[in-house]
Amino acid sequence: MLRITCPHCGARDELEFSYRGDATVTRPGPDADAGAFHDYLYLRRNPRGWQVEWWQHNGGCRAFLKVLRHTVTHEVRAVAAATETLEVPGA
Amino acid sequence: MSAPEPVHPLAAVARGRHGAAGAAPLRVALPAREIVQVMLRRGQDAAFAAAMRAALGMDPPGPGQAVSGSAVTAIWTQPGHWLLTAARRNEGALAARAAEAFAGMAAVADQSHGRTTIVLSGSAAREALSRGCRLDLHPRAFGQGRAAHTPIAQIGCLVHQTDDAPTFELTVFSTLAEPFLHWLLEAGAAYGVEIA
Numbered sequence: 001m002l003r004i005t006c007p008h009c010g011a012r013d014e015l016e017f018s019y020r021g022d023a024t025v026t027r028p029g030p031d032a033d034a035g036a037f038h039d040y041l042y043l044r045r046n047p048r049g050w051q052v053e054w055w056q057h058n059g060g061c062r063a064f065l066k067v068l069r070h071t072v073t074h075e076v077r078a079v080a081a082a083t084e085t086l087e088v089p090g091a
Numbered sequence: 092m093s094a095p096e097p098v099h100p101l102a103a104v105a106r107g108r109h110g111a112a113g114a115a116p117l118r119v120a121l122p123a124r125e126i127v128q129v130m131l132r133r134g135q136d137a138a139f140a141a142a143m144r145a146a147l148g149m150d151p152p153g154p155g156q157a158v159s160g161s162a163v164t165a166i167w168t169q170p171g172h173w174l175l176t177a178a179r180r181n182e183g184a185l186a187a188r189a190a191e192a193f194a195g196m197a198a199v200a201d202q203s204h205g206r207t208t209i210v211l212s213g214s215a216a217r218e219a220l221s222r223g224c225r226l227d228l229h230p231r232a233f234g235q236g237r238a239a240h241t242p243i244a245q246i247g248c249l250v251h252q253t254d255d256a257p258t259f260e261l262t263v264f265s266t267l268a269e270p271f272l273h274w275l276l277e278a279g280a281a282y283g284v285e286i287a
Binding site for chain 2: 061
């Protein structure tokens, strides 16, 4: 069970959150070709290591949060509001 | 207002003692409340706080907090959202009052029929709640004037501690009030639960 420290509510169990995928994906501009939209929609990096992810605290304050999680150890190193930026550490 | 007096969603629940016949039972009360949801419009924080001070004599509570005035309690539920609660007198009165006070600053929705408050008190209230509630309810972590929204028995519940007896006000969607109370009676069966 992960413990995620919501910036509004404090530390809560993973059970209160829902996982919403990679938070680093950005939508291509309106003039981008179909290939760019295909990649945007279907291709994910699936890294072995740190990843910035969307988690929604839908059992609590319902806010969308960015969470920096290690995909092997499940360590949660940082949690931020949706409008903030989280840097992925090297290695 | 002309609306008929609503039936409390838990009106059919059997009053009296449920569970064990201990000397210090949990006490459950089912008050009739007016519950109004207030949703802040973007950029209106300062104006809204001033309007709330003028109308209710209190500042909007911050995250995880609740404040009680003479008649109205304000509970923070999520960023920019609060619940106002008061004893039910005239149908829709609190919502009308809030809509007038916060016009242009916040959207106001009457939730009096949509949500139901169950008041739980007694020395074993923390232990009973902890059977399904993942919040840390220890006095060091939670206490009077604290409020938090969390799933209890898979039912979204707003937990608001109003005193150190301890007394908890548990607000759930009305359609889930009956299964929630059923869970509470099971959780408190070892101590006994007295429904007033």
